[in-house]
Amino acid sequence: MERACKFFSSTESEIQMMLxxxxxxxxxxxxxxxxxxxxxxxxxSQHLILYSPPSSNGYIEKAKEDTNLPLFKKNLYTREIIEFLIELVNTGEKTKLEIIKEYKIPKTTLYKWIDKYSNKV
Structure with a gap:
């Protein structure tokens, strides 16, 4: 608490109010x-990635048509997100189908993650 008070130049009660x-x-x-x-x-940022609206996909497709330059796929899913989704499946909290529908993750992608990461989680 003393370190936080010095860092914020505040009193202990002000820090507690902030929290x-x-x-x-x-x-x-x-x-x-x-x-x-x-x-x-x-x-x-991970929440935004997981719950991004489907309309953003149309934006990417439109950008593809306008350019002749090669487009590189960017891995949107961090290791933490992948582990979270695999944990949902392993604990039985959600089924694979529920994850595919709710988070709009392709079926093949989810199954590849499960094969690759399930023994490491």
């Missing part, structure tokens, strides 16, 4: 990331 708040400004979250050496923004 009780329902929302924090991004600059405060960034400061907490630096202080705790943990990337809290990764949680939100």
């Amino acid at each position: 009780r708040e329902k929302t924090l400004d991004s600059d405060r979250i960034l400061k907490w990331c630096k202080l705790l050496e943990y990337d809290f923004f990764r949680i939100y």
Whole structure:
């Protein structure tokens, strides 16, 4: 607590109030990331990747048609996301079909992940 007080130039009661708040400004979250050496923004970016609207796929397809340059596939799924989805299957919390429908992951991709990572999780 003493380290946080010095870092934020605040009193202990102000830090405790900050922790009780329902929302924090991004600059405060960034400061907490630096202080705790943990990337809290990764949680939100992974959420956006998992729950991105299907309309974004049309944008990618449109970009393909307009250019003659080769397009490279970018791996959108981090190791944490893959492990999370495999854990859902292994614990029986969700079936493979539910994951495919809810997260819009291709069937072959999910099965490849399960073959590749299930013994490592």
